[in-house]
Amino acid sequence: MEIAYVAVIILFCLGMYTIITKKNLIKIVIGITIVESSLILLLMLVGYKPGGTAPILDKRYEIVVDPITQALALTTIVIGGSVTAVMLAMVIKLHKRYRTLNIDEIRKLRG
């Protein structure tokens, strides 16, 4: 269990590092996706119980995982997917206009 939380922290910091330091637009979008995945993983961990099954209200299933976090994770995936789609569409437009993906060069060309 603990090692999974460590993985979440590493993924989160890695994604943040990518967003802040990288100059390539695609890499920034990748960084955002990594951070988002780490948060989804965290959501799953929060609701997880060892040996738990699907949340069915029946006497045979005593240990069930938390269904709320799963619903939240689904919502987060949908939001993240649409944000990534909009971002990539903008990256395509920017590449068509400036013929480069480097943030510094775009800023220079923009004047």
Next chain:
Amino acid sequence: MELAVWVIILPLLTAFSLGISKLYFKKIFFKLVIGSAILYLYLLILVITTSYPPKVYSIGQWGLLGINLMVDPLSALFLLIIALLFLPFIIFSMKYTKCIKHDYFIFSYLMVAGISGMVLTTDLFNLYVFMEVSSLSSCALSLYKKTDRGIEGTFKYLIMSTFGSFFILLATILTYYLTGTLNMAEISLAFEDTPFTIKSTIMAFFVFGYAIKIGLLPMHAWLPDAYEDSPIPYNVLSSGLVMKSAVYALIRGLYIMFGIDFLDESGLLTIVVFWGVITFITAHCLAFQQSNLNRLLAYSTIAQIAYIMIGLFVGTEAGLIAGSFHILNHAIMKGTLFFVVGIFNYSLAAVEIEDIKGLGYKFPILSFTFVVGSLAIVGLPPFNGFMSKWLIVEAALEAGFTYAAFFILVGTFLSLTYYLKVIVTLYTKNEKPLLIEEAGLSLKLPTIFLGSLCIVFGIVPSLPLHLITKIPTFLLDNGDYIRILIGG
């Protein structure tokens, strides 16, 4: 009874039916846009007038497990801003968006649905979802012109906004992990025996995430870039509503979940007031250097929101009233200024300050409205900006933040310099400017409506204050809010 639910459903329904009507029934598209806006205004007025005492709407009778909506005076204030800005925005946009773009109206309805959802919900995760709905559609609106600068600025906006959302989502997940609930009242009760360090870490994530969306100092750079080449009616809604909705979410979350005592104890109040002072001084200095009208107004927005933050975070009843009053006044004043700039942009393609030279004689009424708006935002009597700024200074002095009160006066002089620069250019004699298209009544009417509100709220401040003075009752003492939410 279920009127509050319709405040969210109506714009959402309109957005989707506009999508269908764009494909199959093009003729009724604009009738639908206007009709729905008028119906929405009527609905908002009904909800605002019945907002006191606060009521809880439990959707589907699930009680605390389900989705609960609550209309309290602070929500009613934001619904009032939507009511004042949305119909003028729609009327203005009809004419302003020259070639007919159907998507523009679909996204504006989605954005308003997101904001009204944020304002009404009592659930932390719903707040996050509605915030994402409003910020994504806000990005789509800001892209509308599809120019190089517009796309680049919007990309920066989307990156920053998503970056902030991650911290808010992280704080939400950690809150759920600690308390096992997402209902704000239950969180507040469960937080009482949480250790100090864990609570303040969660609070720091919330504050950092929302500070990006609000545009406090180091994270402010996206705002002028996003405003520079976006359609101007969108700027009205963005600075009036989208930015303010982040302020709403921040104070609602902090005051209800953590409580004023914890905010004071953890030193957040002092930090935010200091942060606000640095932000508005820097923003005023940067605004002075701008030659682009949109960028100048964007920096002015950053400064004004810093004033609002100071008012809301001095932590007294007077401060909350002053800050909330400034939220309303800033929406009206900035709306007036952006609308006038929008008309100049529409009829003369004016972008820079130089372009509006000598227009004071050509458009006498509009220029006068601009002067009224800018004097109000600087904070001169008898306009509405003076009233709320005065209240903020008074509240800061009363709470012992003398330096904040002093710098607000310094900031007033700084803002006077750059607004005077624009006004002087407006009234400098110039050769006949090149007129592209005459501005119609549908552009002038919303502008003059908001401009006259600046004067009316300045002379009769008791009109909005009647509603605003009830706000601290349900914020400063979170017990009342919790009792209503859990009892209902």
